[in-house]
Amino acid sequence: MIKFDVLTIGNAIVDIIARCDDQFLSDNGITKGAMNLIDAERAELLYSRMGPAVEASGGSAGNTAAGIAGFGGKAAYFGKVAEDQLGAIFTHDIRAQGVHYQTKAKGTFPPTARSMIFVTEDGERSMNTYLGACVELGPEDVEDEIVAQSKVTYFEGYLWDPPKAKDAIRECARIAHKNGREVAMTLSDSFCVDRYREEFLDLMRSGTVDIVFANEQEALALYEIEDFEQALKAIANDCKIAAVTRSEHGAVILKGSERYKIDAIALQQLVDTTGAGDLFASGFLYGYTNGHSLEDSGKLGCLAAGIVIQQIGPRPMISLADAAKKAALI
Amino acid sequence: MIKFDVLTIGNAIVDIIARCDDQFLSDNGITKGAMNLIDAERAELLYSRMGPAVEASGGSAGNTAAGIAGFGGKAAYFGKVAEDQLGAIFTHDIRAQGVHYQTKAKGTFPPTARSMIFVTEDGERSMNTYLGACVELGPEDVEDEIVAQSKVTYFEGYLWDPPKAKDAIRECARIAHKNGREVAMTLSDSFCVDRYREEFLDLMRSGTVDIVFANEQEALALYEIEDFEQALKAIANDCKIAAVTRSEHGAVILKGSERYKIDAIALQQLVDTTGAGDLFASGFLYGYTNGHSLEDSGKLGCLAAGIVIQQIGPRPMISLADAAKKAALI
Numbered sequence: 001m002i003k004f005d006v007l008t009i010g011n012a013i014v015d016i017i018a019r020c021d022d023q024f025l026s027d028n029g030i031t032k033g034a035m036n037l038i039d040a041e042r043a044e045l046l047y048s049r050m051g052p053a054v055e056a057s058g059g060s061a062g063n064t065a066a067g068i069a070g071f072g073g074k075a076a077y078f079g080k081v082a083e084d085q086l087g088a089i090f091t092h093d094i095r096a097q098g099v100h101y102q103t104k105a106k107g108t109f110p111p112t113a114r115s116m117i118f119v120t121e122d123g124e125r126s127m128n129t130y131l132g133a134c135v136e137l138g139p140e141d142v143e144d145e146i147v148a149q150s151k152v153t154y155f156e157g158y159l160w161d162p163p164k165a166k167d168a169i170r171e172c173a174r175i176a177h178k179n180g181r182e183v184a185m186t187l188s189d190s191f192c193v194d195r196y197r198e199e200f201l202d203l204m205r206s207g208t209v210d211i212v213f214a215n216e217q218e219a220l221a222l223y224e225i226e227d228f229e230q231a232l233k234a235i236a237n238d239c240k241i242a243a244v245t246r247s248e249h250g251a252v253i254l255k256g257s258e259r260y261k262i263d264a265i266a267l268q269q270l271v272d273t274t275g276a277g278d279l280f281a282s283g284f285l286y287g288y289t290n291g292h293s294l295e296d297s298g299k300l301g302c303l304a305a306g307i308v309i310q311q312i313g314p315r316p317m318i319s320l321a322d323a324a325k326k327a328a329l330i
Numbered sequence: 331m332i333k334f335d336v337l338t339i340g341n342a343i344v345d346i347i348a349r350c351d352d353q354f355l356s357d358n359g360i361t362k363g364a365m366n367l368i369d370a371e372r373a374e375l376l377y378s379r380m381g382p383a384v385e386a387s388g389g390s391a392g393n394t395a396a397g398i399a400g401f402g403g404k405a406a407y408f409g410k411v412a413e414d415q416l417g418a419i420f421t422h423d424i425r426a427q428g429v430h431y432q433t434k435a436k437g438t439f440p441p442t443a444r445s446m447i448f449v450t451e452d453g454e455r456s457m458n459t460y461l462g463a464c465v466e467l468g469p470e471d472v473e474d475e476i477v478a479q480s481k482v483t484y485f486e487g488y489l490w491d492p493p494k495a496k497d498a499i500r501e502c503a504r505i506a507h508k509n510g511r512e513v514a515m516t517l518s519d520s521f522c523v524d525r526y527r528e529e530f531l532d533l534m535r536s537g538t539v540d541i542v543f544a545n546e547q548e549a550l551a552l553y554e555i556e557d558f559e560q561a562l563k564a565i566a567n568d569c570k571i572a573a574v575t576r577s578e579h580g581a582v583i584l585k586g587s588e589r590y591k592i593d594a595i596a597l598q599q600l601v602d603t604t605g606a607g608d609l610f611a612s613g614f615l616y617g618y619t620n621g622h623s624l625e626d627s628g629k630l631g632c633l634a635a636g637i638v639i640q641q642i643g644p645r646p647m648i649s650l651a652d653a654a655k656k657a658a659l660i
Contacts, residue, residue: 312647
């Protein structure tokens, strides 16, 4: 029985978002545009230097699940928070969006993960993530029947950072494939690709993963090359379906020898790129699991990404379903 | 010695903000446009029904202090949070804005106050406030030297809701006046005025309060009349300076027989009225304590209010100082 379009799995994170200038990033050794992993001590230091902020539930795969539900799709999520106020906020927001979320929160230490996100004038976000309770996610958190009942199980490459999550992922992939479902992943971040290149390639080449999401930098990092066309050919060869995003240049969807080039949507203003890739994945997977063509699924992805980067925070405050209807995509 | 332009005192609150429709308000018995006081049980119930939200530090007087600092003024704040994650967020944000804030956080129960703010399509906000740790604010939290060193000490009428804060306020007023400073208050909310009408009038008529902020509804509620002109005359008679705001009709500043009518600024779009009155007070008090005329102080108030209602959340994300310079007001 199918109960969910997509199950997503990731680090459950609350975002703490503030604006800063480029000087602040270089003064504080923050790699611009990247996800910088930090420990508790550095989290405290950076927070003491951060300007007034706002908070919003985030986490890459959490944003994707929220986006799928925002399109009207059925989504589930696995991710670990602590039993604290930020954990309650994360739990509230994803459930209030209509996503199935029942991963057991665990204790009060380490606390719920947070990512301090600095948004510069150009709209680029630079993330500083303290993983906190995310390190506790493991195979015991796999709800077998949810995996079995989801058309696609999608996870973040970021899950290779905490120690036990990859074991959960391998178990999920096994259950999904045993039930005739598909498995998808995002490469997450070019530095994350650098950390786990061989494992990611193995996931793809072994057939553990069917569908891969990457942006241009991640695809180039995966193959350690500088030629984008070469990277597209390699990634198409290494998985069944690849969706490669290119910021203002839209996206390319690849399936064997099929290739669809999707344009980015026109923007009123670029505010904050946080969540762009996550929302692209939400649109694509909503379309893909609801009978839309690869090309239209790509268009739904570009629509959702274009919407989320015109606001602060990683989850759209407007209805994606309404936007998709208005764009005549659903 | 003067160290601060304005000390503000209020309920230290983190806002939890979501959109809803009018039906939701009536279904849940929420008085539209008002501050609805709720207990822990109702807070839990409403949160379970609330859509995905974002969080931002708030609290009326906290927003005013942040606004004064945003204009480049020197601000201090008294308000009580608990030793929890929301308390840490509140503390971070007000300090990061440059506001002196040293009120001791107290324990983990009751937790830091939160207000669930529902924003309807028309931009109107309806607040549901669980006071939590705010009930602990009392005379022992008064930092005498900060009061003595502030040109104006400003407090919320909302402080009459928790049990001991009014004692702190009376002590602050005594210290302020002994040091030749002035005392200001906002009437906060027309229902709050209904709860404490006689005490508020006594604060004004006894000279405990020199400057009063009110919106039209609050001024009418204070005198239980329907004639705005009559309310203006009464309030001008009951305090040294009155600043009465009128939403899209701007504001009226009164001092004895002097009267200044200030226009509201033109809006691109009305997003969320949360913080409008708080930010008006910040602009007015920044101007008033920095040698600007009553009229120009009123214009600074209308500028700040106009800015905050064009974004989500109660504290402007753009620089008020830059906006005031651009408007040639400072």
